[in-house]
Amino acid sequence: MPNKLLRYIGISIALLLIVSIRFFEHKLFYDPFLQFFKSEYQNKSLPEFDTFKLFLNLFLRFIANTILSITILYLFFLNKMHIKIAAVLYVILFVILISVLFYLLLFSSSPNYLFLFYIRRFLIQPIMLLLLIPAFYFQKLTSQ
Template structure:
């Protein structure tokens, strides 16, 4: 399968471009998205209080970043595997995981008086980084090889 991708130059180019867009989303995160937690989690946050944030703007920032990462991740999944069923399964997984993670993230922020910052950090990380791509591609590859 990898040899097939490398032989098709157009497909390989689109994979590289999609990866580049994922890198650009990460590179320009502070300019593109409202997220007061970027600076907070880069500092020694364990002994600090949570920064002030606008809930609606934070939700929209996380949503737009998740959407962009998901879009480019789905493009990559399709380009790598070329299977519509796998793409549709991925779309459903991304939607379900977003619902679960966004509810968890804002529940931790709003309902818990002094949240565990490490849990908040990792839930947020799954929302703003394309970590599901790192999990899905090897899993789908393994499944395809087992068929």
Template structure:
């Protein structure tokens, strides 16, 4: 019984550690990543033109942030489920969705030209925030129960 309680404390500490790192990424996003859209979306962006940006720096900044969020999210999934196959599957899903989202993001920037800023906002939100972990954890929990 003591071992079960100790293991759950360790798992809780690991979980909180990964969540804390996700919070730190969010807290220091201005210093860590190149993203001129951070300031753009803080204001009334519906009436503003898109900011000037370097597409290569923006791509690699988004990739770096997405990768950090993915690694920490996979850590959370592993801590919660202790299933390496689930983590591998989640990794494939993460990068499948990354490819779709990054293409959509740049398509909106270059071909829609600011007419759908709200769609751009939400696509970017999926790229920079660990939203997928909020979707995957309940789905994997449900799958594990069946």
């Protein structure tokens, strides 16, 4: 029982850290699009941004959320194969999404703001965790 209790405490701490990243996002990360997408952005032009600084901060936030998400997945399932699969999926997801995001920001004359919003959202929020938990749980149920 203490082992299970420690796992639940670890999951709770990781979830609390994910919430903290979201709560303190303005203080922790450079992202001029945070305020932009909270306003009526449809008729505005994109805000000015420092490309390198934006990429670095998106990367750092993605890594922080990924590490916490993988920790939660491991503590939830205790399966190293799940962690390997999740890590590969996170890397592939990051490469694809960051490429599309910067293509839209740097080379598109009029990017679709809604598409831009959702790509960015996928990078800065732990949405993959919400998809992987039921997927791994279903896989666990069907393999027994």
